[in-house]
Structure formats: C-alpha cells, structure tokens
Amino acid sequence: MVDLPVIIGAGQLTNHAGSLAGARSPLDLMAECARLAAADAGVPGALARVDSVQVVNIISWAPPDPAGELAAAVGAREGGERIYTVVGGDTPQRLVNEAAMRLTRGEIGLALIAGAEAMHSLKLSSAAGSPLPWPPRSGRGLLQDRPGWAQTEIAHGALLPARVYPMFENAIRAHRGWSIEEHRGRLGEWGARFSAVAAANPNAWFRKALTSEEVTGVGATNRLTAFPYTKRLNAFLEVDQGAALLLASESVARDLGVPREEWVYLHGFAHLNDLWFLSERQNYWSSPAIARAARLALGMASAEVDGMACFDLYSCFPSAVETAREAIGIPEGDPRPLTVTGGLPYFGGPGNNYVTHSIATMAARLRERPGELGLVTGLGMLTTKHSVGIYGAERPGGDWSPPDLVRAQAGIDAAPHPAMAGEPAGPASIETYTVAYGREGRPESTVIIGRMEDGRRFFANGPTDEHHIADLTAREGVGLRGRVAHDRATGLNRFDW
Known part of the structure; x- marks a missing residue:
C-alpha cells in the first residue's frame, strides 16, 4: 500500500x-x-x-x-x-x-x-x-528561469498583469457575445459574490461585502485601471x-x-x-x-x-x-x-x-x-x-x-498557433485590447492585439482621444476593422481606424 x-x-x-x-x-x-x-x-x-x-x-x-x-x-x-x-x-x-x-x-x-x-x-x-x-x-530568486515576455509584448505595453488580464476579459466578452452593459453587470455580480465570502472569513484583509455597483462603479476610491476593470476588480497586493x-x-x-x-x-x-x-x-x-x-x-x-x-x-x-x-x-x-x-x-x-x-x-x-x-x-x-x-x-x-x-x-x-507579423502593414482587425488609465482617470494608452487579413498576429498601440476611446469602451472593440502600420525607427506598430 x-x-x-x-x-x-x-x-x-x-x-x-x-x-x-x-x-x-x-x-x-x-x-x-x-x-x-x-x-x-x-x-x-x-x-x-x-x-x-x-x-x-x-x-x-x-x-x-x-x-x-x-x-x-x-x-x-x-x-x-x-x-x-x-x-x-x-x-x-x-x-x-x-x-x-x-x-x-x-x-x-x-x-x-x-x-x-x-x-x-x-x-x-x-x-x-x-x-x-x-x-x-x-532580490535573489525574483525571476523566472526563462524570459516571460516576447520583445514585441514588452514594447507595446502588454507586460503587467493589470494590463493583460483586462485583454483576456474583453476577449471573453466578445467570444460569449455579451454586450458591454451585460458584461459590466456580470463583473459586478462576480465581485459581490467573492467579497461576501471574504466578509465571512476572519483571515481576509477586507471584511466588507460589496454591492455590484460598489465593485464596478467608478469613483474616488474605485478608479478605472484598465478597461473593463476598476480597482476593486484587481488583486489587492498591499x-x-x-x-x-x-x-x-x-x-x-x-x-x-x-x-x-x-x-x-x-x-x-x-x-x-x-x-x-x-x-x-x-x-x-x-x-x-x-x-x-x-x-x-x-x-x-x-x-x-x-x-x-x-x-x-x-x-x-x-x-x-x-x-x-x-x-x-x-x-x-x-x-x-x-x-x-x-x-x-x-x-x-x-x-x-x-x-x-x-x-x-x-x-x-x-x-x-x-x-x-x-x-x-x-x-x-x-x-x-x-x-x-x-x-x-x-x-x-x-x-x-x-x-x-x-x-x-x-x-x-505542440499545438498550432497564429504566426506573428514581423512588420505589419495594411488592413487588420482587433483580436483583443484594453485601454489603460492613469491615476487621474484619463486614458494613457491603448494596447491592441490584432490580426492581419491573412491571420498573422501583431501587437500595437492605438489612439487615446475621446472618439476612439468611446469606440473601445462604449461599444465592442473586438473585431473592429482598421489599418496597422509599422514604424521602423521605433520598432512599434500603430493601429488606427
């Protein structure tokens, strides 16, 4: 035995x-x-x-x-x-x-x-x-035994978990066919359920059961971090x-x-x-x-x-x-x-x-x-x-x-996966994305993973003006069609529409 x-x-x-x-x-x-x-x-x-x-x-x-x-x-x-x-x-x-x-x-x-x-x-x-x-x-032992990011990911800001997990979230929403508002409600319900468990746990850091609106509502103590997440949808490290x-x-x-x-x-x-x-x-x-x-x-x-x-x-x-x-x-x-x-x-x-x-x-x-x-x-x-x-x-x-x-x-x-476009240029669409916000609540960057018409993948950044941000936060941005261009001087890609 x-x-x-x-x-x-x-x-x-x-x-x-x-x-x-x-x-x-x-x-x-x-x-x-x-x-x-x-x-x-x-x-x-x-x-x-x-x-x-x-x-x-x-x-x-x-x-x-x-x-x-x-x-x-x-x-x-x-x-x-x-x-x-x-x-x-x-x-x-x-x-x-x-x-x-x-x-x-x-x-x-x-x-x-x-x-x-x-x-x-x-x-x-x-x-x-x-x-x-x-x-x-x-600082001994802080790193992996191999690099954790490809250079194009780092260059375009797909590095920190607080930026990347919202990109997973937006991909999930589009795949499931949820509207922006339906998705927001689901996130609020998620936070309410989990916080209720923490409220009953004597070892929890926060012992308050939150409402759905307290989880997703934007305010002085719950700023936007990266669309669609507010601060209360992020792991709390402090x-x-x-x-x-x-x-x-x-x-x-x-x-x-x-x-x-x-x-x-x-x-x-x-x-x-x-x-x-x-x-x-x-x-x-x-x-x-x-x-x-x-x-x-x-x-x-x-x-x-x-x-x-x-x-x-x-x-x-x-x-x-x-x-x-x-x-x-x-x-x-x-x-x-x-x-x-x-x-x-x-x-x-x-x-x-x-x-x-x-x-x-x-x-x-x-x-x-x-x-x-x-x-x-x-x-x-x-x-x-x-x-x-x-x-x-x-x-x-x-x-x-x-x-x-x-x-x-x-x-x-051994699983097959999309090839990367080295210097992407031409018609393309968004596979997933996020809008990252600063502490003052203003958009700082857009991080985009996209596909060329032939299926090749690229990482890019996009515009942060009010009109374009609305296209990504008030409406579904996954699948949005536009054009990608590569800047050889900086090595960066830019997607616009």
Missing part, C-alpha cells in the same frame, strides 16, 4: 498593522504561521523534524536566504533541504504536488511550505519616511499576510501522533503551462493547460467535476476565474462556491503565496466535511503557469498514480 501524503497542519496570519510599531517582516510572519501549523496538527514539536523547508518567492522583503533563515527560526532539522522558488502564483500548489510525490517515495519525511508578504508595512514605512528594522533585503502548510507521509503522521481527523489528503494533482509567450496563444479566451491539468487531476482522483463540493479558482482578476471555470467544466451559474477565501481582490493578494492560504482554508473546510472533495487552482504570470490540486479528508481509493505531466506538456507545446 502506498504511504500517501497528507496535510497535517496549516497556519495563516493576517496582520493589520496600524503603525510601524505593529509591522512584522515576512520572515517573522512565516515563522509564526509555521508554529500555528504545528499547533494545528496537535504536535507543537513537529517543526524539529522538518527535513524540507520550502519558501514561496517573496516580493516585498525577502531575506538573503529565505528558506535557510526560516528553518533556523523554527528549529527545523539541521542539514535538511532548503528551497526558494521563482515567481508565480502557481508555485504553492506546485510545491505541494512535488512534495507529495517525494513523500510517497520516502525522499523526505516532513515538509514545511510557507510564504508571506508585508507590502502594507512597506507602505507605512514609505509614508512615515522611516526604515523598517528588519534583516537585510535580497497586505501583510502569511501562511504555512505541514505535509507528511501517513507513516510519519502516525509516528508524530497527529490525530487522524486532522489529515487532509491530496487526491489528485497536475501542473502544466500554456504556450509560454502571450503572443503564441491560440486565443485569449481559453486555456488548454488548465483544461488538461484539471482532467489529469480529476482522473488521478477518480472523480468528476460534479463530485467537487467547492472550488478555489485563482482570482487575481475575474478573467482568470472565468477562464478556469470554463476550462474545468464548471457550469455557468453553478451554485457551488468558486472561492473559499474571498479571492485576491478581497481576501488579499499576498504576492505569489495566495494559494498557500487557499489550500489552508480548503483543508480546514474539508476536515469539517469528511465526505467532500475540493479543487484548488494556482496561476502564474499571464495565464501561463497552472497548478491544480484536489483535496479530501477521506483516504483516496485506487493506486494514487500521478499523471504523466511531461507527455501532457509536450502535447500543449
């Missing part, structure tokens, strides 16, 4: 510091969450047996050796492995997946996965003009939050004396990437990688989507949730919750570590409902990197056989 991996403890902390006196560093938050996880397992001394300390990439204030310093802070076993990840909101679930396989093989015995951010405290420090008395800061998980094999959990009712099993999992560059995607309203990863995870769990009691779909922006919902096969309007935390705009968006919180919250829910299964997704970069986990308190049946992820990834990578 396979010695299956189990989550034996989870800890979360949200620190609403009112002043610098209450500020806590990410290292301090992680250490406290690790202790909370051990207490949650009912074995406060368990941290001394941890032989694998894994830290999710920290954006706000990473010490020089995050995993090593956390290990020392919690008294983990000397000589154990220390892992610090690259960036990506998929990484917590991916770490769980990889640790689970190694636990079953006996390569490690007890794993601590943790992460934290302190962007709120950094903001307090900046406002006060006072430095934080924290250990030295390091939080001080930490979370930690303790994972063990069943045999180690028994040896530690962790009560059986505390165990939560990983029934199925997968992690895959979509075509790496934004410019390579087959379209901007679907994700083959999420669809494939979900099928593999469900197959491993011998489960169906209809058998999931709840979900936590990564929610940096509404388009991320809608893309995942469609890819996984959750029916539109399904009454089952799509978040157990409240989502990144309302629970909080602690950098790359949000999914450690969603797993911890899911585990607590499933302990109270032993017969249920829950599905969690992680997402990194521009709907690029994906991870899926299916959890339940009851022991999985079958042989717990992980999927062939290498083969699945090769199939995704």
Whole structure:
C-alpha cells in the first residue's frame, strides 16, 4: 500500500498593522504561521523534524536566504533541504504536488511550505519616511528561469498583469457575445459574490461585502485601471499576510501522533503551462493547460467535476476565474462556491503565496466535511503557469498514480498557433485590447492585439482621444476593422481606424 501524503497542519496570519510599531517582516510572519501549523496538527514539536523547508518567492522583503533563515527560526532539522522558488502564483500548489510525490517515495519525511508578504508595512514605512528594522533585503530568486515576455509584448505595453488580464476579459466578452452593459453587470455580480465570502472569513484583509455597483462603479476610491476593470476588480497586493502548510507521509503522521481527523489528503494533482509567450496563444479566451491539468487531476482522483463540493479558482482578476471555470467544466451559474477565501481582490493578494492560504482554508473546510472533495487552482504570470490540486479528508481509493505531466506538456507545446507579423502593414482587425488609465482617470494608452487579413498576429498601440476611446469602451472593440502600420525607427506598430 502506498504511504500517501497528507496535510497535517496549516497556519495563516493576517496582520493589520496600524503603525510601524505593529509591522512584522515576512520572515517573522512565516515563522509564526509555521508554529500555528504545528499547533494545528496537535504536535507543537513537529517543526524539529522538518527535513524540507520550502519558501514561496517573496516580493516585498525577502531575506538573503529565505528558506535557510526560516528553518533556523523554527528549529527545523539541521542539514535538511532548503528551497526558494521563482515567481508565480502557481508555485504553492506546485510545491505541494512535488512534495507529495517525494513523500510517497520516502525522499523526505516532513515538509514545511510557507510564504508571506508585508507590502502594507512597506507602505507605512514609505509614508512615515522611516526604515523598517528588519534583516537585510535580497532580490535573489525574483525571476523566472526563462524570459516571460516576447520583445514585441514588452514594447507595446502588454507586460503587467493589470494590463493583460483586462485583454483576456474583453476577449471573453466578445467570444460569449455579451454586450458591454451585460458584461459590466456580470463583473459586478462576480465581485459581490467573492467579497461576501471574504466578509465571512476572519483571515481576509477586507471584511466588507460589496454591492455590484460598489465593485464596478467608478469613483474616488474605485478608479478605472484598465478597461473593463476598476480597482476593486484587481488583486489587492498591499497586505501583510502569511501562511504555512505541514505535509507528511501517513507513516510519519502516525509516528508524530497527529490525530487522524486532522489529515487532509491530496487526491489528485497536475501542473502544466500554456504556450509560454502571450503572443503564441491560440486565443485569449481559453486555456488548454488548465483544461488538461484539471482532467489529469480529476482522473488521478477518480472523480468528476460534479463530485467537487467547492472550488478555489485563482482570482487575481475575474478573467482568470472565468477562464478556469470554463476550462474545468464548471457550469455557468453553478451554485457551488468558486472561492473559499474571498479571492485576491478581497481576501488579499499576498504576492505569489495566495494559494498557500487557499489550500489552508480548503483543508480546514474539508476536515469539517469528511465526505467532500475540493479543487484548488494556482496561476502564474499571464495565464501561463497552472497548478491544480484536489483535496479530501477521506483516504483516496485506487493506486494514487500521478499523471504523466511531461507527455501532457509536450502535447500543449505542440499545438498550432497564429504566426506573428514581423512588420505589419495594411488592413487588420482587433483580436483583443484594453485601454489603460492613469491615476487621474484619463486614458494613457491603448494596447491592441490584432490580426492581419491573412491571420498573422501583431501587437500595437492605438489612439487615446475621446472618439476612439468611446469606440473601445462604449461599444465592442473586438473585431473592429482598421489599418496597422509599422514604424521602423521605433520598432512599434500603430493601429488606427
């Protein structure tokens, strides 16, 4: 019988510091969450047996050796492995997946996965003009192991998630045939539902249930960011939050004396990437990688989507949730919750570590409902990197056989996709787009992905005058026909109509 991996403890902390006196560093938050996880397992001394300390990439204030310093802070076993990840909101679930396989093989015995951010405290420090008395800061491990953007994407402003996810959103609207007003109403309802979950979550940063109009209505505290999103439809990063998980094999959990009712099993999992560059995607309203990863995870769990009691779909922006919902096969309007935390705009968006919180919250829910299964997704970069986990308190049946992820990834990578136009010129149309706004509410740029008449794709910028902006925000801009021109001096493309 396979010695299956189990989550034996989870800890979360949200620190609403009112002043610098209450500020806590990410290292301090992680250490406290690790202790909370051990207490949650009912074995406060368990941290001394941890032989694998894994830290999710920290954006706000990473010490020089995050995993090593956390290990020392919690008294983990000397000589154990220390892992610090690259960036990506998929990484917590991916770490769980990889640790689970190694636990079953006996390569490690007890794993601590943790992460934290302190962007709120950094903001307090900046406002006060006072430095934080924290250990030295390091930028190590901030990047991917390969470039995340093609040069044309960077040049035309398709770089930041706050610009790109609205482009996914507009592509989804056009694909579904929704009007601008219908779409606005759907976004408002999305925010109202997610914020209501956050309002009931003691670990959430915002504990207020918003109305649809409060989500989409533009005002002094809710400016337009990039069409069609307002500020309240974006992940909120200025939080001080930490979370930690303790994972063990069943045999180690028994040896530690962790009560059986505390165990939560990983029934199925997968992690895959979509075509790496934004410019390579087959379209901007679907994700083959999420669809494939979900099928593999469900197959491993011998489960169906209809058998999931709840979900936590990564929610940096509404388009991320809608893309995942469609890819996984959750029916539109399904009454089952799509978040157990409240989502990144309302629970909080602690950098790359949000999914450690969603797993911890899911585990607590499933302990109270032993017969249920829950599905969690992680997402990194521009709907690029994906991870899926299916959890339940009851022991999985079958042989717990992980999927062939290498083969699945090769199939995704081999998918055909539109060719890029090197120096596009001539008649063209908009495939998707956004209008980016400055803090004063004025349009700053239009970012356009378009198609030539022969199907080749290009990135471009467009006009920002009132007439043209109305064409993109008051009416459907996807499919709008015009002309694209290439400027050899700047290397930039411009689309006009």
